[in-house]
Amino acid sequence: MKISEGWGTSRDATVRRLLASYVTKQRELDEDTRLVHISTVLRYPGRHHSILDPSKSRQRVAFRIEFELEAAAMENAFRAPGQARRQARGDYAGRPLTDALTTAIALQSPFVDRGLRGIPHLLQHCEALGLWRLTIAATRTKAEREVLAGDDEDVRWQLTEGTTAWLSSRRHEVALHFARELFTGSKEKVAENRRWVGEQGEELAFHVRELERAIPGGHELTHDLPSTMLGGFEREAGRGATAVWRAKRQVALEAVAVWFTSPSPVSRSLVVKAPGWSIRQPDGWRALHFPGSAMIPSSWERLIAERRVLRIDHLSNSALWPVDKDGAPIPGIRDIIEGAGSVNALELAEAILVRSRSPYESVVDQPAVFWPGMHPDKAHELGFIDSARRDALITEAEQKTQRRMELVIAEVSSRRPRRGDPELVVNLRRVMTRPTRFARLAREHYLDFYPVPPVWHWELGCVQDALEQHATPAQLQWLGRGWLHVVRRAIGMKMEQAWHAAFHRRPDDEEV
Numbered sequence: 001m002k003i004s005e006g007w008g009t010s011r012d013a014t015v016r017r018l019l020a021s022y023v024t025k026q027r028e029l030d031e032d033t034r035l036v037h038i039s040t041v042l043r044y045p046g047r048h049h050s051i052l053d054p055s056k057s058r059q060r061v062a063f064r065i066e067f068e069l070e071a072a073a074m075e076n077a078f079r080a081p082g083q084a085r086r087q088a089r090g091d092y093a094g095r096p097l098t099d100a101l102t103t104a105i106a107l108q109s110p111f112v113d114r115g116l117r118g119i120p121h122l123l124q125h126c127e128a129l130g131l132w133r134l135t136i137a138a139t140r141t142k143a144e145r146e147v148l149a150g151d152d153e154d155v156r157w158q159l160t161e162g163t164t165a166w167l168s169s170r171r172h173e174v175a176l177h178f179a180r181e182l183f184t185g186s187k188e189k190v191a192e193n194r195r196w197v198g199e200q201g202e203e204l205a206f207h208v209r210e211l212e213r214a215i216p217g218g219h220e221l222t223h224d225l226p227s228t229m230l231g232g233f234e235r236e237a238g239r240g241a242t243a244v245w246r247a248k249r250q251v252a253l254e255a256v257a258v259w260f261t262s263p264s265p266v267s268r269s270l271v272v273k274a275p276g277w278s279i280r281q282p283d284g285w286r287a288l289h290f291p292g293s294a295m296i297p298s299s300w301e302r303l304i305a306e307r308r309v310l311r312i313d314h315l316s317n318s319a320l321w322p323v324d325k326d327g328a329p330i331p332g333i334r335d336i337i338e339g340a341g342s343v344n345a346l347e348l349a350e351a352i353l354v355r356s357r358s359p360y361e362s363v364v365d366q367p368a369v370f371w372p373g374m375h376p377d378k379a380h381e382l383g384f385i386d387s388a389r390r391d392a393l394i395t396e397a398e399q400k401t402q403r404r405m406e407l408v409i410a411e412v413s414s415r416r417p418r419r420g421d422p423e424l425v426v427n428l429r430r431v432m433t434r435p436t437r438f439a440r441l442a443r444e445h446y447l448d449f450y451p452v453p454p455v456w457h458w459e460l461g462c463v464q465d466a467l468e469q470h471a472t473p474a475q476l477q478w479l480g481r482g483w484l485h486v487v488r489r490a491i492g493m494k495m496e497q498a499w500h501a502a503f504h505r506r507p508d509d510e511e512v
Helices: 004-007 011-028 038-042 047-052 066-074 096-108 125-138 142-148 152-162 169-183 187-199 202-213 232-261 297-306 333-340 345-354 376-381 387-414 421-430 436-445 463-467 473-502
Strands: 035-037 121-122 268-274 279-280 286-290 309-313 317-323
Touching: 004 011, 004 232, 011 066, 035 038, 035 096, 035 125, 038 096, 038 121, 038 125, 038 169, 066 096, 066 125, 066 268, 096 121, 121 125, 125 169, 125 187, 125 202, 142 152, 142 463, 152 232, 169 187, 169 202, 187 202, 187 436, 232 268, 232 286, 232 317, 232 345, 232 473, 268 421, 279 345, 297 317, 309 345, 317 345, 333 463, 333 473, 345 473, 387 436, 421 436
Parallel strands: none
Antiparallel strands: 035 121, 268 279, 286 317, 309 317
16 A cells, blocks of 8 residues: 555554544535545446456455544445445445545545546535436336326435435446546536536436436437447336335335324324334333423433333434333333344334234235244243254254255156266265255255254234233343344335336236
């Protein structure tokens, strides 16, 4: 690292100094005018660039810094619409610390990748966000365009102004094209384009509307787009449909927040449109409401810190939940909250009120919130089952796995002979005592197999059932994690349904 050599410091010391300077610089600026490196905005080089040209691949840099400095650097990093703050898959994964360090290096020693030459190496956050708004508008899918043409203003706002955008390498390619169109050329042209893109006023809104309405290649910014891009975004129909679903989910969560924080809710129950379940306040449970400027007493602040109640905020209103009719925390709820770990209070409150059903029960179009399951060893450890029941469940799963293995081997033996089949059968039989290895070998040959995991299901209709059964603190803490898992899994499955439905929709189909 040239900076390290120039400063005469170690790599870790150099990184710490760079990030400290970065944090100081960013804090001097307001949120819109903070700086970000162009490679961060465009996620450049992408995976396909690295494959086509290995010289463009990034190198991992390991370093050690203080937690406070890391948090401050990440707080000031740029995040594209739809990008997660930290953990996510593929294109949605956030890289706030990497992005902060990239910008910090550029502030000290300006640089730009070869593929980005001519584009300003640093943009303001408002300019980067404006660039992404143009990109998103130009790459709308059919599902998104239908919502934008519809009457649901709340969902429409989430799609255009919220954080539910879909991401892919194709969108990053369009963002790169727009950056070249807008931010290269004469100084006067670049300065003017950076002005209206960064202001995000009526001029940007006009181009956004025109891009959303234009036919492929029908806008001045898309004239020179590669032919592979023009009209090709229906390949991303699944991503567009899930973006719409997430927008509806955000609107539904807003309704849940209003329901919890309203001093006089219309009903003790609420239908949450996305994903489609109904939640109900149990008898004897209620919330303490603090509307507007009302201060929460210090005694209750202490209960919040001790995780004996959840604090749910919406606009200027707050609610402390759940408490009984006398205003005391519900016994046992602290263990549920602690077991759930670090999670948004509104998400956990909703999950606590969701009802489950048997994994053997099939209900069409209803979210699949099944009984939470755990390994029999864990069930025995927590006192749910005795050792005989534990051993029986484990043996049953092993026997089912063995039967599935035999079916796979029978399938290979009975099909039309292929080169290597006799050897494959021998190898499969050799690893029958190792289900994980058997599964890996089966996948390598495109055979449908997975081991049957041993599981014990806690047959609960809702969290309140466990509290009324006087479950132990350890059992309730496990339930906090387990219940949240099955609720999140149900939400994920409904979003996945929206993905698949996008590729099989007819004009008169109902929405998922």
